[in-house]
Amino acid sequence: MLRKELIVVLIISALVVCTPISECKIFKPSRPTIPIDELLSAPEQIEIGGRKYVLETYLWRDFMPISPPDGEPLIALVWITATDSLEFPASVDGDRLWIVNGQEVWETKFSDEELPEESHRKHQLAKIARNGPKWGPGIQVDVVVRVIDEKNNTYLLRASNQWIHRTD
16 A cells, blocks of 8 residues: 555656656656767767867756755756857757766757857857756766758767756
């Protein structure tokens, strides 16, 4: 009987933090669609159409007073950056994110939310993912993005040893 009560409490708790259920804030570890060793061997620079791209990141968890005592889940802001500083092509996009912490992986799609355009970032494509795991802050992880070109060719692009920051 105690087991059933515990399951009911867990389900109710999950429903409270999930609005709608598809945006649930509970991180569920699972096997990534790409093996960890392949993610970790992704290059830190790729070339598409004669242009080179690198990945920049800002990862953080919010611990402001209105946050839960153990903080909010991880948020990942990434920029796919054209190294030549020319305007980022509309034909290149990023559609998937992996953050690797040891043997654990958070795999997700990027949010559809519109990010404000910044005039000094015309050579970058900004993407954001929310509701990640409660790792860190103060740890380093590897970040990998799947980049897609106009012919639907895919490339993995990695940024190693990225810090998870904390906002208070």
